Amino acid sequence: EIVMTQSPATLSVSPGERATLSCRASQSVGSNLAWYQQKPGQAPRLLISGASTRATGIPTRFTGSGSGTEFTLTISSLQSEDFAVYYCHQYHKWPRTFGQGTKLEIK
């Protein structure tokens, strides 16, 4: 099973600043990496697939990058609605696996 490790577990950032979230895979997943955002009491929302392709309706302040084993989600100029938990997810091999999540909180 491919283990996905996210860092940091919690990230405190002020509104308007940039946030950088990391995700590492225990083996190469190519570009088969997605990012999801989840707010309390809500289902996850797809942000990024293919490591860098924004899903429909996702603002351009969300940028995904990386390939192989190292991936980054960058959120430029944080808005109040961006404070949430973010999960990376590999769909390269079965079983599908998720990272443990990064909680982005207001500083």
Next chain:
Amino acid sequence: EVQLVESGGGLVQPGGSLRLSCAASGFSFMSYSMNWVRQAPGKGLEWVSYISSSGDTIYYADSVKGRFTISRDNAKNSLSLQMNSLTDEDTAMYYCARLVNTTLTSDYWGQGTLVTVSS
């Protein structure tokens, strides 16, 4: 509008069974693969099971293999998850999710149904 509505969750005793359903609308259900994903209270996401659009390809997480059965009825736009031999580790919110055909990422999710396994 794409809608996925889960049902069937509830309180069940250890060793018991439960059948979850997911009603799909707003898209051609028979054309999409589907996932079940769960989330234990206060924890992260865990993929549970996958079924292809025709139902001929199925995968399970090791944690549920042999106990859970995924199925679909394309005529009724419905996805199901039969869960047997439940343990407290199966306590979670269960989400059904539609998969994008090209990437097999989950683009639409239901709001979930809560399964609680407790005596």
